[in-house]
Amino acid sequence: MSTLLISDPVFLGHAMPAGHPERPDRLRAVEEALADPRFAGLRREGAATGRIELAELVHPAGYVEDIAGFSPQAGFAYLDGDTSMSPGSLPAVLAAMGSAERAVAAVMGGEVNNAFVAARPPGHHAERETAMGFCLFNTVAVAARIAQKQGAERVVIVDWDVHHGNGTQDIFWADRDVMFISSHEMPLYPGTGAANERGENDSIVNVPLRAGDDGAVFREAYRNAVFPRIRAHRPDLILISAGFDAHRRDPLANLRLEAADFAWATAELMALAENLCGGRIVSLLEGGYDLEGLSTSVAAHVETLMGA
Numbered sequence: 001m002s003t004l005l006i007s008d009p010v011f012l013g014h015a016m017p018a019g020h021p022e023r024p025d026r027l028r029a030v031e032e033a034l035a036d037p038r039f040a041g042l043r044r045e046g047a048a049t050g051r052i053e054l055a056e057l058v059h060p061a062g063y064v065e066d067i068a069g070f071s072p073q074a075g076f077a078y079l080d081g082d083t084s085m086s087p088g089s090l091p092a093v094l095a096a097m098g099s100a101e102r103a104v105a106a107v108m109g110g111e112v113n114n115a116f117v118a119a120r121p122p123g124h125h126a127e128r129e130t131a132m133g134f135c136l137f138n139t140v141a142v143a144a145r146i147a148q149k150q151g152a153e154r155v156v157i158v159d160w161d162v163h164h165g166n167g168t169q170d171i172f173w174a175d176r177d178v179m180f181i182s183s184h185e186m187p188l189y190p191g192t193g194a195a196n197e198r199g200e201n202d203s204i205v206n207v208p209l210r211a212g213d214d215g216a217v218f219r220e221a222y223r224n225a226v227f228p229r230i231r232a233h234r235p236d237l238i239l240i241s242a243g244f245d246a247h248r249r250d251p252l253a254n255l256r257l258e259a260a261d262f263a264w265a266t267a268e269l270m271a272l273a274e275n276l277c278g279g280r281i282v283s284l285l286e287g288g289y290d291l292e293g294l295s296t297s298v299a300a301h302v303e304t305l306m307g308a
């Protein structure tokens, strides 16, 4: 048994305007970190081919058509002030969804214990009908729906990106079987994620943290407010919206986590998954904008996943 890593140059083709923090160098830094000999045991695959229909699992067909039609021949097409598409964006976001589908199939089918998909653009800010926050289609939400088609009745999505996963919350607001749990700095972009936002069926769990909070506060919050909810939901699969911008070095936020805190959270989720769902975890890269903070945190996360 093993850990699947999906990474591919197609994800570098999603270009962003000069100076934008969500840049291809993020993935180059991740690739460099995962080239270390201690990751020799990873099972590595390139991106799987994506299909536009995958987006329709969570977005209305009209929205999906609009995004596909927005793809520029050259330069950039702006969806909002900080969200845009280049000619390589549509291939990248399709490959991200296809790779999520492949990762879910590999884990649900028992080929591997768990999987990490190092894709961009990120997805957790994309709402049903709104692209925002660097995100076009909501990849982790697509992954949850694919998992349900493959036999996972109940799914938990844990989103530890420092920004609230407003898009994922929007998509699963009225759901019963997909529980969405987000820890995030608040107040911060996008402004949502208060603890009293609980969804129509109490399956949305928001755990706001404050600027300056460190790993000790983060761990306490997970012990008190996250792990008990996962146990109670009894998922068949745990998905992670794995952003690493809660790292202390990150320029877009003010939490003070270290790579070791992400390793801790990973190990705790693995222990829960072992008890609840045969260890099944699929982790998808979201944010993380300091190259050193991102690469060391991804390395700690993946190395922990490999310990299964």
Ligand SMILES: [Zn+2]
Pocket (backbone or CB within 6 Å): 161, 162, 163, 243, 245, 286, 287, 288
């Ligand atoms: Zn983020």
